[in-house]
Amino acid sequence: xxxxxxxxxxxxxxxxxxxxxxxxxxxxxxxxxxxxxxxxxxxxxxxxxxxxxxxxxxxxxxxxxxxxxxxxxxxxxxxxxxxxxxxxxxxxxxxxxxxxxxxxxxxxxxxxxxxxxxxxxxxxxxxxxxxxxxxxxxxxxxxxxxxxxxxxxxxxxxxxxxxxxxxxxxxxxxxxxxxxxxxxxxxxxxxxxxxxxxxxxxxxxxxxxxxxxxxxxxxxxxxxxxxxxxxxxxxxxxxxxxxxxxxxxxxxxxxxxxxxxxxxxxxxxxxxxxxxxxxxxxxxxxxxxxxxxxxxxxxxxxxxxxxxxxxxxxxxxxxxxxxxxxxxxxxxxxxxxxxxxxxxxxxxxxxxxxxxxxxxxxxxxxxxx
Amino acid sequence: xxxxxxxxxxxxxxxxxxxxxxxxxxxxxxxxxxxxxxxxxxxxxxxxxxxxxxxxxxxxxxxxxxxxxxxxxxxxxxxxxxxxxxxxxxxxxxxxxxxxxxxxxxxxxxxxxxxxxxxxxxxxxxxxxxxxxxxxxxxxxxxxxxxxxxxxxxxxxxxxxxxxxxxxxxxxxxxxxxxxxxxxxxxxxxxxxxxxxxxxxxxxxxxxxxxxxxxxxxxxxxxxxxxxxxxxxxxxxxxxxxxxxxxxxxxxxxxxxxxxxxxxxxxxxxxxxxxxxxxxxxxxxxxxxxx
Numbered sequence: 001x002x003x004x005x006x007x008x009x010x011x012x013x014x015x016x017x018x019x020x021x022x023x024x025x026x027x028x029x030x031x032x033x034x035x036x037x038x039x040x041x042x043x044x045x046x047x048x049x050x051x052x053x054x055x056x057x058x059x060x061x062x063x064x065x066x067x068x069x070x071x072x073x074x075x076x077x078x079x080x081x082x083x084x085x086x087x088x089x090x091x092x093x094x095x096x097x098x099x100x101x102x103x104x105x106x107x108x109x110x111x112x113x114x115x116x117x118x119x120x121x122x123x124x125x126x127x128x129x130x131x132x133x134x135x136x137x138x139x140x141x142x143x144x145x146x147x148x149x150x151x152x153x154x155x156x157x158x159x160x161x162x163x164x165x166x167x168x169x170x171x172x173x174x175x176x177x178x179x180x181x182x183x184x185x186x187x188x189x190x191x192x193x194x195x196x197x198x199x200x201x202x203x204x205x206x207x208x209x210x211x212x213x214x215x216x217x218x219x220x221x222x223x224x225x226x227x228x229x230x231x232x233x234x235x236x237x238x239x240x241x242x243x244x245x246x247x248x249x250x251x252x253x254x255x256x257x258x259x260x261x262x263x264x265x266x267x268x269x270x271x272x273x274x275x276x277x278x279x280x281x282x283x284x285x286x287x288x289x290x291x292x293x294x295x296x297x298x299x300x301x302x303x304x305x306x307x308x309x310x311x312x313x314x315x316x317x318x319x320x321x322x323x324x325x326x327x328x329x330x331x332x333x334x335x336x337x338x339x340x341x342x343x344x345x346x347x348x349x350x351x352x353x354x355x356x357x358x359x360x361x362x363x364x365x366x367x368x369x
Numbered sequence: 370x371x372x373x374x375x376x377x378x379x380x381x382x383x384x385x386x387x388x389x390x391x392x393x394x395x396x397x398x399x400x401x402x403x404x405x406x407x408x409x410x411x412x413x414x415x416x417x418x419x420x421x422x423x424x425x426x427x428x429x430x431x432x433x434x435x436x437x438x439x440x441x442x443x444x445x446x447x448x449x450x451x452x453x454x455x456x457x458x459x460x461x462x463x464x465x466x467x468x469x470x471x472x473x474x475x476x477x478x479x480x481x482x483x484x485x486x487x488x489x490x491x492x493x494x495x496x497x498x499x500x501x502x503x504x505x506x507x508x509x510x511x512x513x514x515x516x517x518x519x520x521x522x523x524x525x526x527x528x529x530x531x532x533x534x535x536x537x538x539x540x541x542x543x544x545x546x547x548x549x550x551x552x553x554x555x556x557x558x559x560x561x562x563x564x565x566x567x568x569x570x571x572x573x574x575x576x577x578x579x580x581x582x583x584x585x586x587x588x589x590x591x592x593x594x595x596x597x598x599x600x601x602x603x604x605x606x607x608x609x610x611x612x613x614x615x616x617x618x619x620x621x622x623x624x625x626x627x628x629x630x631x632x633x634x635x636x637x638x639x640x641x642x643x644x645x646x647x648x649x650x651x652x653x654x655x656x657x658x659x660x
Contacts, residue, residue: 053562075561082562088555092577092657102563105573153563 002067003028004189005052005080005157010061012047012212021047023212025061029157034183034190036203036220040235044212045193046085049159052191053082065156079156083163087146089134095145096121096130102153120148123185124178140171144178151186160192164199176202197236208232224275226348233273233350240279240321242272251349254319255290255310261344270349277324278342281306281331289338294331295320304329308339407639413632420625430629431637440609442637448526448533448601448611449594455534457587460541465575467546468553478546484539489532493603496532497521521604526611528604533597537590541583548582549575580656588649592642612638 010025021044029035039045050056052063054075062069070078081102089098096117097104103113114130121127124144134142143163150158164175179202182188192203200206200220207217208231216228227233230241244253251258251272258272284291292310299305303324310319321339331337341347412418416427431438463481467474487495499505500520507517520527553575560574598613605611610618612634619631 055558055561074566076564076566080562081564082558084555084559086555088559090556090559090574090577092580101560101573105564105569149563 001030003064004031004033004066005029005191006062006064006067007048007052008062008064010048010051010063011059012044012051012056013059014047019212020059021212022051022058025209025212025214027207027214027217029189029191031189032187033205034192034203036192036194036200036206037209038194038197038200038206038223038235039209040195043209045195045209046161048209049082049161049191049193052157053080053159054078055082080159081150081153081155081157082159082161083146083150085162085165087134087139087142089137089142089145089149091134093134094130095126095132095134095137098134098145099130099148099152101149117148117152120152121145123151123182124148140167140174143167143171143175147175147178147182151182151188157189157191160190162193162195165194165196172196172199208235210235227273227350230271230350238276238324239273240276242274242319244270244272246270246349246351251347255341258341258347259344260347260349266351268351270351273348273350274341274346276305276322277303278346279321279323280340280342281308281323281325281329282338282340284336284338286338289340291336291338292321294333294335294337296333297329297331300324303327306331306337308337310339410632410635410639414629414636416629420628422626427629430633434630434633437609437615438634438637441612441615441634442641444526444605444609445595445611445613445638446641448529448605449591451526451530452533452537452594453587453591455530456537456541456590457583459534459538460545460586461576461579461583463538463542464545464549464579465571467542468549468575478543481539481542484536485543487536489536489597490599490603492532492536493529493600496528496535497604500528500531522606524606526601526605529601529611532600532604533590533594537593541586541590544586545579545582549578553578577657581653584649584653584656588645588653591645595638595642595645612641 005028007025007027010022011020012022013020025048027035027037037045037048047056051058054063054070054073058071063071065079089095090101093101096114099117099120100108100110100113103116104110108116118127118130121130124147126141126144126148129137129141129145134145137145146163150160164172167175176199183190190203192199194200197220203220205217206220206223208215208223208227210229210231216223216232223232223236224238227236227239233239233241242251242253242255242258244251246252246260246267246269248267249260249262251260251270253272282289290310292308294306295309296307297304298307304327306323306325306329308321308323310321323339325331409418414430416429417424419425463477467477470477497504501507502514502517502519502521504521507514518527519525520531522528556574556578557570560570565573596613598617601611602614602617605614616631616634616638619627619634
């Protein structure tokens with residue numbers, strides 16, 4: 001099946017920049033699918049969308065819509081549209097005429113285009129705000145109008161460039177719900193750029209973009225359980241990293257040996273990844289557990305994170321593990337506790353990484369010092 | 370609980386009141402200076418402030434030279450309207466070039482700023498040297514002086530209009546460019562991804578966004594062109610004179626009894642300028658200057 005949007009070998013470099021912004025990006029989005037491009041600030045997410053939209057020219061590669069290259073097609077004639085981070089409503093037009101803008105460009109009469117626009121305004125629950133000027137809207141309402149305007153353009157692919165990042169949590173959640181409703185109603189093909197995991201979770205697939213490269217493209221569940229690289233694990237967050245070596249299906253680290261799922265049995269240097277919610281605390285010095293010293297108890301949303309410094313026979317490698325527990329833990333800094341690693345199904349390894357990799361990372365949940 | 374809309378209305382009223390307090394000193398100063406000047410001119414034109422003799426309320430200042438006053442008004446309106454339209458068109462074109470062009474923008478901006486720094490007196494003299502029947506343009510073109518069109522001092526105020534349009538188009542361009550700013554770049558991209566071709570981008574985005582600044586700067590150009598003395602004096606014909614030239618001539622003439630006529634001429638020019646402002650300012654507001 002031909003993908004609705006294909007980005008093939010896209011490379012891009014900003015003028016005067018030493019490093020490329022995008023390096024050989026390959027992505028496909030199927031008809032009616034929603035792909036999230038997840039990455040930290042400066043990873044090239046917005047540039048990727050701008051290249052797809054034709055607002056920036058790539059250094060190399062191709063952009064295809066339904067299998068046909070549109071690299072030489074002017075952005076206004078490409079069959080895709082963009083919803084930007086800011087709503088950018090036309091201040092000289094009413095809300096209704098903002099939504100009707102694309103139809104007016106297509107030569108439809110004012111009344112025809114307004115009738116169509118009204119349907120899209122109803123879809124985003126702002127049906128009664130058509131006569132208002134954009135300056136009379138709240139931030140959330142402006143974004144809804146921008147979404148309605150992008151939908152009313154009825155393009156093959158809709159590109160969303162962190163459209164909800166400036167909204168507060170409540171509004172963002174309602175926009176997420178709205179996006180789900182819109183997908184159910186119209187089944188559009190969407191590429192959503194975001195740095196928010198909750199937002200990325202709305203998509204069918206998530207492509208993780210780090211320093212201009214796609215590190216991993218899969219479902220959000222896979223990203224949480226089996227990240228392909230350390231960079232992905234760190235972006236997703238919540239992983240403890242234990243550098244070590246895999247031998248005969250067992251990972252050996254300063255915490256000892258941990259059996260791995262058989263599919264991960266390739267021998268060699270590897271970092272063991274264990275999610276903080278997969279670890280458990282127990283009485284210290286219990287058989288089969290590692291014992292450590294609680295150094296911090298931190299509030300983390302509706303849970304608490306207990307940071308435990310593990311005892312080690314090697315003086316250069318005191319290791320900290322983060323364990324997520326329910327609210328109300330009685331542990332305090334200075335207490336001793338046991339830490340239980342999950343079974344093989346709760347562990348994951350990223351091969352090829354040396355312990356130094358983890359040492360360099362300041363974002364790693366597990367630190368060596 | 371206060372409904373949101375009412376709260377917004379209260380906030381807006383508070384902001385307006387705050388704004389009025391802030392501008393009050395400037396408004397008082399302007400009203401005092403301008404009001405005194407206009408009051409004195411009106412009083413003089415009505416015979417209430419004669420240089421010699423007793424004050425006597427009279428419309429003689431307006432009626433004594435009614436024919437000349439009418440001709441001067443027509444000449445002034447012709448110059449001001451033509452110069453304003455030309456300056457607005459050229460200024461908008463330059464502004465469009467500046468906001469659209471990726472390269473060479475600095476050169477265009479630098480040229481516009483340079484034009485603004487040239488005094489009108491110098492500009493008028495240079496225009497005369499360039500466009501007169503023995504000017505540089507005539508010599509470069511090789512056209513004989515007899516065949517050269519009467520651009521300076523002729524029946525139509527070509528040179529006056531061209532000089533004013535040349536200088537004021539740079540002013541319009543910079544005002545419009547500054548008003549568009551980064552906002553236009555963002556909205557242009559939005560229009561592009563919604564399918565707007567370059568012409569539609571100009572017509573549906575740039576022009577509406579530029580309209581308030583274009584209208585207000587055009588009003589300033591119109592008022593300035595209506596009141597300018599030196600350009601029309603150097604490049605215009607002897608008769609009919611535009612209003613400022615006529616007012617100055619009458620005011621500085623040896624006949625001190627002509628002062629009411631000079632003042633009446635100035636009152637007509639001021640009336641035209643205020644009328645233009647009264648028509649344009651609501652238009653500027655309707656075009657969305659407050660958005």
